[in-house]
Amino acid sequence: MGVVAVSQDQLLSLEGSVEEERSPAPSAGSNEVAEFLRDCPLVFGLDDEGLEQVASLCTIVTFHAREQVFAEGEVDSGLWILMSGRVRLYHSDPEGRQLVVGFPAPHTPLDLAALDGRPHTVGATALERCRVLLVPQAARVVIARRFPETIVNTMRQLSRDLRQRDISHAVLSFRSARGRICCTLVQLAEQYGIHQYKRVKINFRLTRQDLADRSGVTLETSIRVLSDLQRRGVVATRSKVIEILDQAELEEWSGCSECELDCTVFAKPTAADMPQVARPVPAGAPRRLVTSLR
Numbered sequence: 001m002g003v004v005a006v007s008q009d010q011l012l013s014l015e016g017s018v019e020e021e022r023s024p025a026p027s028a029g030s031n032e033v034a035e036f037l038r039d040c041p042l043v044f045g046l047d048d049e050g051l052e053q054v055a056s057l058c059t060i061v062t063f064h065a066r067e068q069v070f071a072e073g074e075v076d077s078g079l080w081i082l083m084s085g086r087v088r089l090y091h092s093d094p095e096g097r098q099l100v101v102g103f104p105a106p107h108t109p110l111d112l113a114a115l116d117g118r119p120h121t122v123g124a125t126a127l128e129r130c131r132v133l134l135v136p137q138a139a140r141v142v143i144a145r146r147f148p149e150t151i152v153n154t155m156r157q158l159s160r161d162l163r164q165r166d167i168s169h170a171v172l173s174f175r176s177a178r179g180r181i182c183c184t185l186v187q188l189a190e191q192y193g194i195h196q197y198k199r200v201k202i203n204f205r206l207t208r209q210d211l212a213d214r215s216g217v218t219l220e221t222s223i224r225v226l227s228d229l230q231r232r233g234v235v236a237t238r239s240k241v242i243e244i245l246d247q248a249e250l251e252e253w254s255g256c257s258e259c260e261l262d263c264t265v266f267a268k269p270t271a272a273d274m275p276q277v278a279r280p281v282p283a284g285a286p287r288r289l290v291t292s293l294r
Contacts, residue, residue, distance in 0.1 A: 030055045033133065036083055040107045041157050044271045045149040053146070057139035061132050069110065069124035069132060076120060078136045080110040085130030086204070089122045090213070100213040102164065103127075103204060105191055105268055112158050115140070156269075163265045170261060172216045175254075180215040181225045182254035183263075185235070188214075189244055190266040200247055205240040229253075 033055035037043050043054055060083065063069055070076050072092060082104050089101040089110065101122050104110055110132070114120050117137070135143070144151050164187075171183045185202070192204040206214075212222035226242075229235045234250050236243045244250055251257065 033058050033060065036107070036133070040081060041269045042081070042109060042153050043147070043150055044153055046147055050147055054135075054143055057135065057142065059134045059136075061134050063126040063130045063132060065126055065128045067126050069126060069130075070120050072121065072123040073119045075118070076111075076114050078134045079112070079115065079140060080124070081133040081135065082106050082108055082110060083131040083133050086127040087130055087132075088125050088127055088210070088213075090125070091122060098213050099216055100210065101168070103188075103191075103206075103210075103214070107268075109157065112154065112161055115154070160265050160269065163262075167261045167263060167265070177215075177217045177221045178225050179254055180217060181211065181222060182229075182250055184211065184215045185242065185244065185250060186254050186256065187263050187266045188242075189247070190263055191268065193244075198245075198247075200244040202242045202244070206242060207240060 030052065034048070034051040037046075037051045037055060043051065046054065063085075069080060069087065072090075084106055087104055087110065088098075089104060090098040091101065092098045110124050111120050111122055167187075171180055175183055188202045188204065188206075189200045192202050193200045194203050208222045208226065209219055211226065212219045215222065217225075226235070226237070229250070230237065232249070234244070234246045234253070236245055256263075
C-alpha cells in the first residue's frame with residue numbers, strides 16, 4: 001500500500017463529505033465506530049457530533065489469526081487502531097527471529113511513528129481474529145484541521161509510545177533474563193491488569209513463546225523462569241492467563257525498588273490524562289467572547 005498524496009481538492013472534497021454527514025442519521029457502522037472512539041486517546045475531548053464526523057471517515061478491516069496487518073519496512077497510507085482481538089508488534093531478522101515490541105490494547109494505535117509517511121519500523125500480525133479501524137491518510141489531515149485537540153492528543157500518545165520503547169530498551173540492555181521476564185510481567189500488569197483483592201490478573205492470553213519474545217529471552221529460559229515463579233507462589237497460570245499472586249515479590253525480582261523507570265506509562269490512558277485545548281479565537285471577536293472562549 002503506497003503513501004497517499006493529499007491535494008487541496010482532496011481536502012475540500014473530504015471536508016465537504018463531512019459537512020454532508022452532519023444532517024443524515026449516521027449508519028449502524030458509523031454509530032459503532034463513534035461509540036468505540038469514545039475511549040480512543042487520539043480523539044479525547046471531541047463531542048458526539050465530532051466523534052460521528054471522525055467515524056464517517058474511517059473503515060473497519062477484519063484480519064484473521066496469523067494474518068499480517070502491515071510489515072516492517074512497508075510504507076502505509078493510513079493509521080491503524082485496534083478495535084478488538086490480539087495483535088503482536090515486533091521486529092524481525094532475516095532468519096525469522098522476532099523481538100516483540102508489545103501487545104497493543106484495544107483503542108490503541110498500532111504504529112504512530114508511521115504518521116510521517118515513512119516505512120513502518122515494526123510489523124503487526126493478528127494473533128486471533130481482529131477488527132482494526134483504518135483512518136486513511138487524507139482523512140487524518142481533515143481531522144487535524146477540524147479538531148486541533150487531536151493534534152495534542154497524538155503528540156501525547158507519541159510521547160507515551162516513545163517512553164514505553166525507551167523503558168523496554170533499557171530493560172533489555174541492563175536486566176538479567178529473570179529480571180527481563182519479571183519486568184515484562186510488571187508492564188503487562190499495568191497494561192492489562194485487573195486487580196482482585198491482593199492479586200492482579202493479566203487479562204491477556206500469553207504463550208510461553210509470547211513471553212519469551214516480549215522479554216528478549218529464549219523459550220527455554222521463559223519456561224524455566226515462569227515455572228520457578230509459580231513454584232515460589234509469585235504467579236499462577238491458567239489457560240494462558242497469568243495471575244500475579246505476590247506483586248511485591250515480583251517487583252523485588254524485577255528490581256523496581258532501585259529503578260527510576262516509570263512503568264505506569266504502560267497503563268491505558270484516560271480522558272483525564274489529556275489537557276484541554278482552547279478552540280481558536282475567531283478574528284475580530286468581542287473581548288467578552290474572547291475571554292469566554294479561553
